[in-house]
Amino acid sequence: MILKHFTELKEYLSQSKNIVIIGHRNPDGDAIGSTLGLKHYLDKKGHTVQVVMPNEYPDFLHWIPGSETVYRFDRQNKQSVRSLKNSEIVFLLDFNALHRVGSDMQNTLEKYENNFALIDHHQQPDDFEYMYSDTTMSSTCQMVYNFIEMMGDVDLIDKNIATALYTGIMTDTGSFRFRSTTSTTHRIIADLIDKGAENDKIHSNVQDANTYNRLLLLGQALSNMKMLTEYKTAFITLSEAEKKQFNYEKGDTEGVVNYALSLKGIVFAAIFIEDKEQGIIKMSLRSKGKFSVNQFARNHFNGGGHDNAAGGKSDESMEDTITTFKALLPKYKTALETSYEA
Ligand code: 5GP
Numbered sequence: 001m002i003l004k005h006f007t008e009l010k011e012y013l014s015q016s017k018n019i020v021i022i023g024h025r026n027p028d029g030d031a032i033g034s035t036l037g038l039k040h041y042l043d044k045k046g047h048t049v050q051v052v053m054p055n056e057y058p059d060f061l062h063w064i065p066g067s068e069t070v071y072r073f074d075r076q077n078k079q080s081v082r083s084l085k086n087s088e089i090v091f092l093l094d095f096n097a098l099h100r101v102g103s104d105m106q107n108t109l110e111k112y113e114n115n116f117a118l119i120d121h122h123q124q125p126d127d128f129e130y131m132y133s134d135t136t137m138s139s140t141c142q143m144v145y146n147f148i149e150m151m152g153d154v155d156l157i158d159k160n161i162a163t164a165l166y167t168g169i170m171t172d173t174g175s176f177r178f179r180s181t182t183s184t185t186h187r188i189i190a191d192l193i194d195k196g197a198e199n200d201k202i203h204s205n206v207q208d209a210n211t212y213n214r215l216l217l218l219g220q221a222l223s224n225m226k227m228l229t230e231y232k233t234a235f236i237t238l239s240e241a242e243k244k245q246f247n248y249e250k251g252d253t254e255g256v257v258n259y260a261l262s263l264k265g266i267v268f269a270a271i272f273i274e275d276k277e278q279g280i281i282k283m284s285l286r287s288k289g290k291f292s293v294n295q296f297a298r299n300h301f302n303g304g305g306h307d308n309a310a311g312g313k314s315d316e317s318m319e320d321t322i323t324t325f326k327a328l329l330p331k332y333k334t335a336l337e338t339s340y341e342a
């Protein structure tokens with residue numbers, strides 16, 4: 001755990017400030033939940049706060065209170081740049097290095113030499129002026145709860161804050177089932193329910209938001225799934241043509257990789273998704289047990305993340321990416337065999 005200059009930050013925030021809060025590119029439930037949860041809290045403390053996200057996020061996260069106030073850097077560029085220019089401090093939530101916001105937004109952040117405060121649970125964070133980094137945490141949302149607690153303000157957590165934070169803890173823990181879920185996570189969740197988070201509604205808003213096409217795309221993904229039992233590995237591919245056929249929208253492939261990981265005996269799962277626009281194959285990697293997909297993604301696919309959930313990319317074609325991927329597995333045979341004991 002790293003806690004850097006917290007006392008100074010607390011002192012700094014004792015007077016009203018112009019604040020921008022940002023999350024990573026392709027924000028997920030934890031990025032949206034943590035930025036909005038922190039925004040509602042800092043609003044209450046009398047600051048002027050703007051959330052800026054690099055790009056779009058899935059429809060099933062738009063119901064979170066405050067979502068309508070978020071600027072998208074790619075769409076509302078002028079407003080976003082103005083907010084960043086005028087801000088006195090920028091909170092970086094749910095990512096560990098500035099390049100994770102994309103190059104356009106990164107350039108803007110570096111140009112104005114903003115003061116940065118990081119709250120994040122990813123491994124190997126870059127160094128910033130103010131830092132709260134803890135890779136043992138289930139989610140950045142859990143850390144925002146802790147941050148508010150360290151500020152001495154748990155009593156300020158209201159329904160909006162509780163709802164936003166509950167959502168991110170839920171999505172980053174696979175609904176409280178991943179190894180990162182501790183008894184403390186459950187205690188915090190219990191407190192968030194006491195403070196107004198309507199758990200049944202939140203689960204329903206996020207999980208029962210399938211479109212017909214999304215389920216058909218899932219069907220396609222599942223029929224593309226391959227098992228490499230020798231390496232306890234399973235993978236899924238989705239081509240650009242398949243995405244088009246089922247009217248792919250952002251977020252439609254979220255969680256699909258978990259079906260591959262749910263296969264009995266599988267400890268390593270991957271999904272490879274063609275992105276013609278960026279000219280890459282984007283991949284999501286998941287594991288059970290000790291095999292670190294963070295390390296695997298860092299070593300071979302220009303990515304990173306956590307031990308059991310990471311991502312990366314490849315500039316090769318789908319076919320070549322799969323060939324490269326398969327060729328790597330023999331090297332990890334022992335690690336995969338011994339990763340997880342049921
Ligand atoms: P997902 O597979 O859900 O997109 O991402 C899983 C985890 O890996 C998330 O914590 C995400 O931030 C991280 N991640 C995904 N893609 C990349 C990437 O290209 N680079 C890095 N450093 N992390 C990634």
Ligand code: MN
Binds near residue numbers: 031094121139140
């Ligand atoms: Mn997260």
